[in-house]
Amino acid sequence: MIITKEAVTLIHTDTHIAGIPEAVLLATLTDGEKERADRFRFDNDRQNFVLRRGLLRQLLGETFGIDAALIRFTTTPVGKPFIAFPENTGIYFNLAHSGRQIVYAFSKYPDTGIDIERIRTVDDIDLLARKYFSAEEYAIVINLPSWEKNKAFIRIWSIKEALIKACGCPLEHGLAAFDVATQYRMNSFEVPFGHDQTLTCVTPVFDYICGFATALAIQANDNEPLDLRRYSLQNGEYIPL
Numbered sequence: 001m002i003i004t005k006e007a008v009t010l011i012h013t014d015t016h017i018a019g020i021p022e023a024v025l026l027a028t029l030t031d032g033e034k035e036r037a038d039r040f041r042f043d044n045d046r047q048n049f050v051l052r053r054g055l056l057r058q059l060l061g062e063t064f065g066i067d068a069a070l071i072r073f074t075t076t077p078v079g080k081p082f083i084a085f086p087e088n089t090g091i092y093f094n095l096a097h098s099g100r101q102i103v104y105a106f107s108k109y110p111d112t113g114i115d116i117e118r119i120r121t122v123d124d125i126d127l128l129a130r131k132y133f134s135a136e137e138y139a140i141v142i143n144l145p146s147w148e149k150n151k152a153f154i155r156i157w158s159i160k161e162a163l164i165k166a167c168g169c170p171l172e173h174g175l176a177a178f179d180v181a182t183q184y185r186m187n188s189f190e191v192p193f194g195h196d197q198t199l200t201c202v203t204p205v206f207d208y209i210c211g212f213a214t215a216l217a218i219q220a221n222d223n224e225p226l227d228l229r230r231y232s233l234q235n236g237e238y239i240p241l
Contacts, residue, residue, distance in 0.1 A: 002238055003063040005090055005108040007227040008218065011059070011238065012206045015051050015100040019235030022047060025054025028061070028068040052102055055233070056095060059104070064089060080168035082110075094165055101212060103205065111199065111219035113165030117158045119151055119211050129153060132160075136181035155213045156184050159201055162217035163191060166199055191217075200226060206241070 003009045026034070033053055040046040054068075061068030064086055072085040083089055095104045096115045105114040122128065129141040133156065141153050159180050180201070183189035188202050197219055205214040220226055230241040 001063055002229070002231060003059060003091065003106045007229045008105065008107040008109075008112070008216075010114070010205055010216065010228060010230045011104040011106075011233060012209065012214075012231070013051075013055070013102050013233035015048050015102070017234050018051060018055065019233075019237075020051070020055065020058070022050055022054075025058065026050050028054050028057040030069070030072075048097065048100070048102075052095065052097055055102070056093070056104065059106070060091070060093075063091065063106075076168050078168055080165070096161075096165075098212060101209060103214060105205075105216055105218075107218060109218050109220055111166045111168070111197070111217075113162040113167070113217045114205065114215070115158045115161035115165065116209075116212055116214045117154050117161070119154045119213055122150055122153055125149060125153055132157075134179040134181060136179055137184075140181055140184075151213075152184070155203065155215075156180060158213040158215040159184060159203055159217070162201065162203075162215040163193060163199055166217040166219065167193060167197065193219075202226075202228065206230065206232075208241075 037046050037049050040049060057068035057071050060071050073081050074084040075081050082092060090108055091106060092110050092112050093104065093106045094112050094114045095102065098116045098118045101116055103114050103116045105112050126142055129138045133141065137156055141149055144152055163178065178191055178193055180191060191199050191201055193199050199217045199219045201215060201217050203215040205216045231238040232241055
């Protein structure tokens with residue numbers, strides 16, 4: 001069992017290297033999840049969904065010592081998922097994916113968010129930065145050369161996504177409402193969020209994933225250090241990083 005309340009467990013896998021048969025994971029899904037999988041137009045998208053959800057179930061089933069198929073999820077009014085059964089587990093999770101890459105975060109902190117974004121050429125980057133970034137972040141992005149501009153934009157976007165997901169706030173509440181312009185190149189920093197929250201950000205979460213930006217946002221207890229434990233799932237084995 002690798003998920004505990006004593007640490008923040010971070011897991012990365014690639015759908016090509018996970019090494020868990022699709023049939024095994026599919027068997028853990030609910031009828032609703034199987035119907036959702038079948039609605040995907042392309043096989044790769046369906047298979048990726050089965051892996052993401054089935055792996056989540058497998059990890060939690062092992063942690064709680066129950067059949068993975070018995071686990072039930074629900075969401076907050078703004079769509080943040082959490083565990084409905086078993087009740088009161090004290091374990092919270094968040095996940096993100098980009099293409100074949102999947103990342104998970106598990107912790108005892110309700111405000112936990114993780115994100116992964118492929119670093120790529122972004123159309124209308126100046127317009128998007130003006131719309132979604134603070135004035136300081138916008139100034140950084142527009143004054144960089146084109147490739148550096150894309151990397152900075154994606155890195156900042158990933159941090160903001162992780163913050164939004166951690167707090168369970170809808171995206172339309174405003175990515176520009178908080179600023180990471182001075183910290184986005186740092187590995188770990190704190191961000192004031194709203195009137196009474198301060199979240200810790202870690203970026204990158206997995207520095208070995210080439211061509212992707214990864215970020216973790218989490219609200220820990222005051223002065224409590226984060227114990228981060230990272231794993232890579234390869235051929236069915238969780239390898240400590």
